[in-house]
Amino acid sequence: MTSDRPFSASAPPAPDFARASLFLDFDGTLVGIAPRPDAVVVPPGLATHLRRLSDALEGALAIVSGRSLPELARFLDGFDGLLVGSHGAEARGMAPPLAHAPEGIGAVQAALSAFAAREGLLYEPKTLGGAVHFRDRPAAGAAVAAFVDTLAAASPGFAVQPAKMAFELKPAGASKDRALTALSALPAFAGRAPVFLGDDATDEPALAWAGTQGGFGIKVGPGDSAARYRLPDPQAVARWLGMEG
Template sequence: MSLPPPPQPDPARTSLFLDIDGTLAEFKRRPEEVGPTPRLTALLQALGRRLDGRIAVISGRALADMDRITAGAVVAASGVHGLEHRDALGRVEAASPHPGLERARGAFTALVQAHPELLLEDKGLGLVLHYRTAPELAELANATAARMVDETGLALQKGDMMAEVRTPGRNKGDALRTFMAEPPFQGGRPVFVGDDLTDESAFEAARDLGGHGVLVGPQRETAAAFRLDDVASVLGWLEAFAAADLHSLAS
């Protein structure tokens, strides 16, 4: 059964959590090509005002990269799938890098040198082999990542057109639950918007805490209750919700 589009959030009760890639921003051939836009920055600022600060970004990207893309418009953020956490007051906590990352870094670097079509992203707490520009190397990239997990004890993180290993620990659902125990999110109804399999834990956490998830992209088996077609649909839905604030600024 196809999921319906989400209702408009209740500004007095909603705590809003947003993924970045595939949700707020289109995928690019290389992850560093995703950057800030005036439209997204203005939207995030308006949502923060509309929700009295009950907005956070939860992404697989590192916090510094998230801040670059959002132009610092959202303080509360969780990066590397929950391994980095910054609360609404700007206080940061992060896991310690797993010692196996050094070995994986060497293996991934050697693979990229042999296949320059691959891109290595180093998040500090995790490593990603991107093969969006070379899908024929997917099997090789994933096999290398799986081998590193077996040899080092790193965690395998599934994602879209990439092979990722990371420090074991928290996931996006854990990040959402942490935010919901902190001000200003406490007492709100969590809504998480995301597109990837990595977002399922956050959909589940939102549901368990009395809210819901919004899946972005094609219909699939999911813990989300609602669905939007694509990034354009997400931005349009969020802009409609933020319209009161945006219109008041323009008047």
Template sequence: MTAVDALPLPPPPPLGGDVALFLDVDGTLLELADRPDLVRVPPGLIDSLQAVHERLGGALALISGRPLAQLDTLFAPLRLPAAGLHGLQVRGREQASLADDAPPELAAVLAGARALAARFPGSLIEDKGTALAFHWRAAGEGAGAEDALRQYAESVLPRLPGYFLQPGKDVVELRPGGAHKGTAVDLLMATPPFQGRTPVFVGDDLTDEHGFIAAAAHGGSAIVVGERRPTSARYGLRGPAEVMAWLGRAALAEAEVAR
């Protein structure tokens, strides 16, 4: 699919009952925060997710860079189908497939990263087990945190065979290769209740483009959240509030059907 440069993109159509819905979390369902642990789940979102999940016969999955355990905590009591760590963890309706254990070299890389981040107030090293995320959103522009953290991540990459650098919004991540959000979509689309449905992927970041491309390959479409361009998405929503309103309309439709 050709990347889209023009602004704006049209809003997505109403959510049909034959869809398999894949939702990014940070920046899509939730407003971004300076630290991953400071995000807030808005009132009504969990109820909307539950209603849409039921309307789609269970074919709604969260596809996130967060570990599965964090997703379950954020959206409790829901325990939705989900992919964590950008596809390294995938859980269908019944079971989870977890990433391999972290290589021993990662502990020393983590210690060095934390020591470096301590020199830049507001920067953060997020330990995801098998992956490390280097955040500088709260450090402020011009503080030097972005350059320092990027350079450190690039310098240690040769010590971690099989790893690569995954850029994102004010973050770069050291993570194992072999999986991404697109492979998570492929895996879930091959299994019930997603199988045979038309996929729709909603996301805001560069990491979501893999999911956008996979959705299109399965005959579906994608919705980009925010103004990031270019993108392969066909539709656009301006932010998490518009995503929630779109989901809320689908949840309302489910409630009408139930009457």
């Protein structure tokens, strides 16, 4: 097939552990989406599998999530490899931090929390921002979008991050593709072709970025994507990574 457009319907080739680096989103990629973010079910043995995967890649593996770093570390207790949280704003073991908390974060979090309480929606505090979820009440989506847009416009240093049935305010400079660019300079990743797997709007820049760096993106689940390849769900991701059994 000859086309200039990204073709993101086909299954990816098997991972090349000798030449690739792997960057994996967490929610919707390694684990299924839960009704509430704290209700996510982590498959038994996931941390052990990730440790083995990291060894096979000689350390060229990172988990790159929108979640806060401590939360991600708790879900992946037993995996001591590279973790990147808050949409690329913070990385475990990397100094200096990839991004700083903008001034006024307390006021932004208070405003999000008060709005969510007023609307009967779930507020999720994050290290460097906060999210309002409307999975329980999809009709509230437009009101949430309008509120976070207004709040972001009045809050220098913050940007809106749309997510699955949620809107979030995060540090304006934080993005997964920027984090991946920084990680690629680390010795473990240098000279390898980056492969990024993600399922969400927040993953799109990084899915496209991997394709410009000699690697490729893999979109997990349905929906338009700049990724070159696609896998249907986290179970298929686990199979592709050789994590079964």
